[in-house]
Amino acid sequence: KQEVTQIPAALSVPEGENLVLNCSFTDSAIYNLQWFRQDPGKGLTSLLLIQSSQREQTSGRLNASLDKSSGRSTLYIAASQPGDSATYLCAAHQAGTALIFGKGTTLSVSS
Amino acid sequence: DTGVSQDPRHKITKRGQNVTFRCDPISEHNRLYWYRQTLGQGPEFLTYFQNEAQLEKSRLLSNRFSAERPKGSFSTLEIQRTEQGDSAMYLCASSPKGEKLFFGSGTQLSVL
Numbered sequence: 001k002q003e004v005t006q007i008p009a010a011l012s013v014p015e016g017e018n019l020v021l022n023c024s025f026t027d028s029a030i031y032n033l034q035w036f037r038q039d040p041g042k043g044l045t046s047l048l049l050i051q052s053s054q055r056e057q058t059s060g061r062l063n064a065s066l067d068k069s070s071g072r073s074t075l076y077i078a079a080s081q082p083g084d085s086a087t088y089l090c091a092a093h094q095a096g097t098a099l100i101f102g103k104g105t106t107l108s109v110s111s
Numbered sequence: 112d113t114g115v116s117q118d119p120r121h122k123i124t125k126r127g128q129n130v131t132f133r134c135d136p137i138s139e140h141n142r143l144y145w146y147r148q149t150l151g152q153g154p155e156f157l158t159y160f161q162n163e164a165q166l167e168k169s170r171l172l173s174n175r176f177s178a179e180r181p182k183g184s185f186s187t188l189e190i191q192r193t194e195q196g197d198s199a200m201y202l203c204a205s206s207p208k209g210e211k212l213f214f215g216s217g218t219q220l221s222v223l
Contacts, residue, residue: 046213091153
């Protein structure tokens with residue numbers, strides 16, 4: 001059974017700092033790995049999707065990497081801004097099943 | 112593309128009552144998912160449909176829960192005889208072919 005773990009559970013940084021959020025998964029037979037953002041009381045917004053054959057994906061200040069062999073993914077946020085404050089969730093997708101989510105990392109960026 | 116729509120946004124009910132939520136996916140998305148999320152936790156998978164067929168159900172989906180997707184369009188999730196432990200955010204998502212998921216804003220259920 002796939003299990004997804006995110007470390008740290010919470011993170012506070014000053015504006016402008018670069019940061020890395022970590023995600024690990026137990027079953028490397030994944031179809032893709034997805035990163036989402038969730039604002040309080042809201043639904044999830046898709047940030048990046050990395051196919052199993054890919055190593056990384058970039059969108060603006062966000063870069064996500066995937067290492068299937070070690071069961072890890074990281075989300076790198078460059079030059080953080082207060083507007084980046086939210087909960088970031090990763091999810092592993094195996095063929096024929098639904099996404100399995102981690103519990104998320106709650107990020108707070110202070111100005 | 113108007114996004115995934117969920118109704119209602121909030122529902123307060125008394126224990127023992129039945130509730131029904133609706134999800135309208137992005138048109139032409141053939142996959143539709145239901146998740147449940149409690150405070151401080153990631154979304155937990157409940158069930159998913161490909162077109163009108165319900166292909167997978169989590170063991171979290173007790174016999175008090177039922178989901179339908181008639182004609183492969185909108186979907187409903189019904190909870191019978193609600194319990195306080197059912198209080199959560201119920202999220203719906205759709206995707207074109209199991210790729211990127213697009214989530215709705217969710218229905219927040221409070222069972223008193």
